[in-house]
Amino acid sequence: MRKMPNRQEHTRRGRSTTRGWYLVSVFLSLTACGRRLSLSDLTPVFVPTATATVIASATPVASPTFTPAPPCEEESGVTETHSLATDYLPAPLRFVVHLPPGYACDQSQRYPVLYLFHGLLYDETQWERLGALTIADHLIADGEVAPFLIVLPYDSSSQEPGQYRFAEAIGEALVPYLDSHYCTCTQASCRAVGGVSRGAGWAIHLGLTRPDLFSAIGAHSPAPFWVDWPRYDDWLGALSSASFPRFWLDIGESDPLRPSAQQLEALLNAYGVPHEWHLFQGEHNEEYWHAHMELYLRWYTAVWP
Template identity: 40%
Template sequence: MKTRIRIFAMLILFAIGLAACGEPSPAVEQLPVEQPTRTPGPTLPPVEVSRPPQSTATPSPQIEISLSGTCAGTGEVKYYKLDSELMNGELYVSVYLPPCYDAARAQGYPVLYLLHGQTFDDQMWLDLEAGQIADELISSSQSQPFLMVMPYEEFYYRQPDTTNYPEVFTDEVIPFVDTTFNVCTERACRALGGISRGASWALRLGLQHWELFGSFGTHSLPTFKGDLDDLPDWLAEIPDGSAPRIYLDTGRFDPEVKTAYRVEQVLNEKGIMHEWHLNDGRHNTDYWFAHMREYMQWYAAGWEEMEPEQ
């Protein structure tokens, strides 16, 4: 009798096991990639939004005018949200206005467009004290007053050929700046700079749209796939004597140092004037912070021949 009970119990357990094996496994939920939080702004068209800076390094809005007539003090950073048709969503842009910015000044201001690295956002350059350095250069008359425009690439993890970020930049960001602020819209008045992934974009945009920028810089450059192969063709499309001013730098221990060096070699092979710096350092914020003043001085030097407004 006991044997029959044991057999019956074993059959029941076996049947339960078969039923469990036949059930489908629960689906694994794909969590969305977490993005930096943004303070919601009002409805669009482009509006200024209130978004507290992420670093104490951001310039304060206080403005001072020196007795000598030279603008001194600190500039102001404003935050904007654009309704981007190309992105089918919102586009955030940080804008640095120089000390004594005058919307009615007869001569428009030069503009420096700055692109951030992967996993960073439009505060990256400000966190590296680009704003303070710009204040100092302007206040000491080492540079003309200029604006800095820093768009946020929200989908920085996408492959370059699966994003319309280049078109967003050329067809939406630049027109927004040209129509919103008192800026010079000539090619010589625009400069473009990028760090890391932003440097990859700066190389593409600076050469493919050479007619838009008088200068561009790539800092710790890793090129996008295929760009080294396309580089000679991009250079061949630029009319003689029309290449922008070009600045390249990287650290000796940067994992992409060979890539940056190969770009420099191609520029030499094609006879394109440029400035090249191979520094000590790695691919990190310590390196970029250490060289930020050099970057800002180089960009500002491109506007030395422009006569400042009296």
């Protein structure tokens, strides 16, 4: 039986240190907003991995074999913008849906879905600017990954979970809406959630509290919500080894939030959560996320048939 860490110890440490990291993340997001980048501003470069650690499960679990999809005749997907009135938010929830190349070719297929959240003071177009949609199209059109949908919700607030009901709007309204209006696979194994900076905080929050909806969590330069830190022990402790999500965690060597990410990685180790931990060269900015976008997308889609 796995020995669980002392929850009081983790809680005391989380309360005493993470409020400071949250304030750093807010400052960092504000300073990063001075100049928004376009793809023409960004030149993809190879960034060597300073540290890349894959933590294996204590009990190996068989994973589905990934078979690359055949190349699609269409090279570009279709991007749609929508809004959804919910019982949880005062205004309609705005979101983008990106359909993969060839989506209209075979409506009988059920597609996996990747939900991605933007950083503080940005909007749902941030992931488009970072190249996520274009890179996904190329990978799908070349048959290197299976076709999948990308959903980009807009978080209009800077509040914490519990201060407004954004998480409920995603889990109780947006996910069911997507599943009823698109040809999606409705199993948790077909859904992943990810984010950059504050958006990674949402990815962690949703992934750990809604394992019935999401089976993979991608946290890129995470700025976790300080109100969530004391809850991580309970959320992780409630998961069985069979229900652990796939977990990716990365951050730049020069990112001021690096100690916070390392603390989160230590917590995953303490609970025996299988995960990938990457410490790359770089800072807390869009150049960093753009440089690793293809790597992110390949990880999200690796187990999707």
